[in-house]
Amino acid sequence: MTSISASIATGMLLPKAPTGISGFDEITLGGLPAQRPTLVCGGPGCGKTLFAMTVLVNGATMYDEPGVFMSFEEASQDLALNVQSLGFDLQGLADEKRIAMDYVRVEKSEIEQSGDYDLDGLFIRLDHAIKSIGAKRVVLDTLEVLFTGLGNTDILRAELRRLFGWLKEQGVTAIITAERGEGSLTRYGLEEYISDCVILLDNRVEHQITTRRVRIVKYRGSAHGTNEYPFLIDDQGISVLPITSAGLAHSTNNEAVSTGITGLDSMLGIGGFYRGSSILVSGTAGTGKTSIASSFVDAACRRGEKCLYFAFEESPAQIIRNMRSIGINLQPWVDDGLLRLESARPSLFGLEMHLARMHREIERFKPDAVVLDPISSLRGEQGEVHSALLRIIDLLKSNGTTAVLTNLVSGQLVTDATEIGMSSLMDTWLSLVHLETNGERNRGLYVLKSRGMSHSNQVREYVLGIRGIQLVDAYVGAGGVLTGSSRLAQEAADAADETRREQEIMRRRREIERRRATIERQIADLRSSLEAEEEEVNRLIDQDAAWETTFTSNRNAMAARRGAAE
Amino acid sequence: MSGLNGQEQIVSDKLGAGGEAIEDGHYNLRLYVAGNTPKSVAALVNLKQICEEHLAGRYRIEVIDLLENPQLAAGDQILAVPTLVRRLPPPLKRIIGNLSDSERVLVGLDLQPLK
Numbered sequence: 026m027t028s029i030s031a032s033i034a035t036g037m038l039l040p041k042a043p044t045g046i047s048g049f050d051e052i053t054l055g056g057l058p059a060q061r062p063t064l065v066c067g068g069p070g071c072g073k074t075l076f077a078m079t080v081l082v083n084g085a086t087m088y089d090e091p092g093v094f095m096s097f098e099e100a101s102q103d104l105a106l107n108v109q110s111l112g113f114d115l116q117g118l119a120d121e122k123r124i125a126m127d128y129v130r131v132e133k134s135e136i137e138q139s140g141d142y143d144l145d146g147l148f149i150r151l152d153h154a155i156k157s158i159g160a161k162r163v164v165l166d167t168l169e170v171l172f173t174g175l176g177n178t179d180i181l182r183a184e185l186r187r188l189f190g191w192l193k194e195q196g197v198t199a200i201i202t203a204e205r206g207e208g209s210l211t212r213y214g215l216e217e218y219i220s221d222c223v224i225l226l227d228n229r230v231e232h233q234i235t236t237r238r239v240r241i242v243k244y245r246g247s248a249h250g251t252n253e254y255p256f257l258i259d260d261q262g263i264s265v266l267p268i269t270s271a272g273l274a275h276s277t278n279n280e281a282v283s284t285g286i287t288g289l290d291s292m293l294g295i296g297g298f299y300r301g302s303s304i305l306v307s308g309t310a311g312t313g314k315t316s317i318a319s320s321f322v323d324a325a326c327r328r329g330e331k332c333l334y335f336a337f338e339e340s341p342a343q344i345i346r347n348m349r350s351i352g353i354n355l356q357p358w359v360d361d362g363l364l365r366l367e368s369a370r371p372s373l374f375g376l377e378m379h380l381a382r383m384h385r386e387i388e389r390f391k392p393d394a395v396v397l398d399p400i401s402s403l404r405g406e407q408g409e410v411h412s413a414l415l416r417i418i419d420l421l422k423s424n425g426t427t428a429v430l431t432n433l434v435s436g437q438l439v440t441d442a443t444e445i446g447m448s449s450l451m452d453t454w455l456s457l458v459h460l461e462t463n464g465e466r467n468r469g470l471y472v473l474k475s476r477g478m479s480h481s482n483q484v485r486e487y488v489l490g491i492r493g494i495q496l497v498d499a500y501v502g503a504g505g506v507l508t509g510s511s512r513l514a515q516e517a518a519d520a521a522d523e524t525r526r527e528q529e530i531m532r533r534r535r536e537i538e539r540r541r542a543t544i545e546r547q548i549a550d551l552r553s554s555l556e557a558e559e560e561e562v563n564r565l566i567d568q569d570a571a572w573e574t575t576f577t578s579n580r581n582a583m584a585a586r587r588g589a590a591e
Numbered sequence: 592m593s594g595l596n597g598q599e600q601i602v603s604d605k606l607g608a609g610g611e612a613i614e615d616g617h618y619n620l621r622l623y624v625a626g627n628t629p630k631s632v633a634a635l636v637n638l639k640q641i642c643e644e645h646l647a648g649r650y651r652i653e654v655i656d657l658l659e660n661p662q663l664a665a666g667d668q669i670l671a672v673p674t675l676v677r678r679l680p681p682p683l684k685r686i687i688g689n690l691s692d693s694e695r696v697l698v699g700l701d702l703q704p705l706k
Contacts, residue, residue, distance in 0.1 A: 127665050135684065136685045136687055137684070137687070137696070137698060138686070138687055139688040139690045139692040139693075139695035140689035140692050141689045142630065142672060142673060142674075142687045143671065143672060144670060144671055145625035146623065146664050146669035146670045146674060148625075149625055149669075150661070150664040150665050150669070153661035153662060153664065153665070154665070171670075175687070
């Protein structure tokens with residue numbers, strides 16, 4: 026890509042005619058060479074005619090360049106019918122004199138040859154058609170019919186050489202389609218004459234799935250993407266998926282977006298995922314990958330962000346119903362236009378087609394968050410899946426879109442999830458595991474990695490309930506981390522212990538009280554006996570004092586009596 | 592053949608100018624050319640010769656110069672020049688080239704060569 030970007034400046038020297046095909050103008054840095062012939066070759070059914078027609082119609086409708094379509098294979102009416110499915114109104118354009126169609130019928134059985142001839146008739150027809158609408162673009166589809174119809178290749182070759190020279194002189198941007206030959210680009214070697222730009226369309230079947238690809242074989246005087254790019258033909262026309270990533274120059278965003286699960290937010294250092302990062306949710310069957318992705322979608326829609334959900338295994342209705350059972354109602358978001366659910370069976374198209382489709386939907390819907398559920402159902406060569414996902418992630422990153430990818434892994438081993446080398450592409454990786462103990466399976470979640478933030482190292486048990494996903498506090502006991510009913514049992518046992526301890530304390534307290542009462546009673550007894558004793562003593566003292574007084578008075582009385590005698 | 596301009600009719604039949612009510616065995620031929628080129632001249636000379644030899648008195652030749660009437664090229668499905676079109680009798684037949692190979696012309700016109 027760097028070489029391409031560097032030469033954009035020089036590439037601009039060559040005037041280009043934009044094709045209006047999304048993606049194609051990017052890989053050619055502007056379109057086809059203006060006022061020069063371009064050869065579009067490919068096998069049968071690879072979309073040559075549609076490609077040429079799209080360039081012509083886009084030229085007429087988007088760039089004000091009327092065009093002439095000279096068909097050697099299909100009558101004008103048939104052609105108009107065929108491209109109607111792409112939304113092209115050829116008849117209308119013809120009536121407005123923006124498109125002129127000419128069907129050149131070449132039937133070998135109707136033509137006898139006698140002597141020398143030239144193709145002036147064709148030149149005159151073309152010239153007349155170009156002049157009648159002031160055409161700037163011309164399509165010749167497929168000139169090779171002349172070889173089978175007329176037979177005299179010597180004359181034809183000379184005439185075709187003259188034709189291409191003449192087209193250049195007319196200053197029209199021409200597209201010449203040609204059938205692909207064995208071992209060469211075209212069956213009759215037209216690439217020898219048209220050397221300005223050669224485009225190869227391809228339609229390959231791998232694993233019973235066809236994938237259309239386009240490659241710029243050469244583009245004289247201009248840089249171009251050299252890879253094979255997948256392209257898509259459907260009711261929306263042609264779109265090419267430019268593969269080349271814009272290097273690794275994505276701007277980063279420090280904003281955190283909630284995962285929609287409170288407990289999970291707190292496991293991540295910044296309280297959620299980084300906006301614009303890529304998150305992988307891997308786990309075995311039934312671990313709740315879709316539920317986690319849906320929680321995130323629900324949270325994003327709650328914030329008013331647009332989400333695009335690509336489901337490869339469930340229909341939109343099925344997802345909405347299933348998520349309702351865990352209390353996530355996605356229907357209002359779909360109704361509000363915030364959420365789009367796109368379902369397609371992985372086997373419906375090839376990998377590249379899926380990507381091209383996703384690419385187009387992303388470009389159109391411009392979501393803030395995208396879910397791919399699950400990426401493991403995208404089938405293809407390992408390297409292809411990887412490169413395809415890399416491209417889609419690059420696109421999402423360069424758009425600043427948060428991506429949640431779920432991945433079904435077959436075993437319990439973490440390494441299984443790295444089968445397609447996803448790890449290095451991912452910023453955050455949540456691993457969902459089944460914890461199997463005591464005859465039950467419980468769901469566990471841990472953050473395997475999360476770039477640019479601290480995160481919990483715990484395996485947290487979570488339950489899918491009617492109010493969404495709830496993370497349960499980890500129970501770390503003597504026997505390790507416990508989950509499920511063993512956690513509950515342990516918690517109950519702990520509670521019983523607690524009660525027992527409390528009862529013991531109460532009992533002891535009561536005993537102390539009792540003893541205190543006893544002792545105080547004894548103290549009171551002792552005190553009362555002491556008081557009784559004291560009373561006795563006081564009484565004796567009083568008696569004694571009384572006796573003393575009596576004795577003294579008696580003696581005095583006696584003395585007085587005696588004293589009288591003395 | 593200097594006067595090969597525009598539409599030229601060489602009539603050698605006993606019918607009206609419009610060619611209406613042509614009886615069986617009458618030939619209505621058109622020769623498409625592009626300008627007064629040696630090929631065109633040769634084609635007309637060759638055609639006249641063949642017609643005189645095999646169709647004396649029952650043919651009509653129209654010469655159409657596409658440079659003057661380019662719109663006719665598309666209408667009559669002309670690709671190569673010179674092209675000889677047998678408009679009548681049906682079916683429509685086309686012979687391209689300067690008609691130098693009279694055998695091929697006769698085959699193309701469904702005429703048996705003279706014994």
